[in-house]
Amino acid sequence: MRLLLTALAVFAIIHMLKSDLTEGTIQLAAFASDEPECQEVDKPVSIVVTTVQGDTIETLFALYPDPTMPFIDRLTNFYQLNPHLQLQDIVGGEQIEIPLSSETVTFCSKQ
Numbered sequence: 001m002r003l004l005l006t007a008l009a010v011f012a013i014i015h016m017l018k019s020d021l022t023e024g025t026i027q028l029a030a031f032a033s034d035e036p037e038c039q040e041v042d043k044p045v046s047i048v049v050t051t052v053q054g055d056t057i058e059t060l061f062a063l064y065p066d067p068t069m070p071f072i073d074r075l076t077n078f079y080q081l082n083p084h085l086q087l088q089d090i091v092g093g094e095q096i097e098i099p100l101s102s103e104t105v106t107f108c109s110k111q
Helices: 002-023 057-063 071-081
Strands: 038-050 095-110
Touching: 038 071, 057 071, 057 095, 071 095
Parallel strands: none
Antiparallel strands: 038 095
């Protein structure tokens, strides 16, 4: 009888330890916040364009002109939106962002 009670007690302790380690003593729902945290990011106003074979930055800027922004500022914003294009050419079928104006928009970026 002692052996049965000892086995039952050991099983109960192991079960409690297992559930405590897997689920935790404090439920994770207690740490969940009601509002998701976000980081405000300034980003130039832009549109997403799918490129075709042979496109260059100059041809894309000619197709989507912006007479209010100088070319150098627009090129700076272009590389800010598409940093991967600093070291590679534009490939056909790729989606890239083209800056449209010198204004910046603040939006919430979830982390």
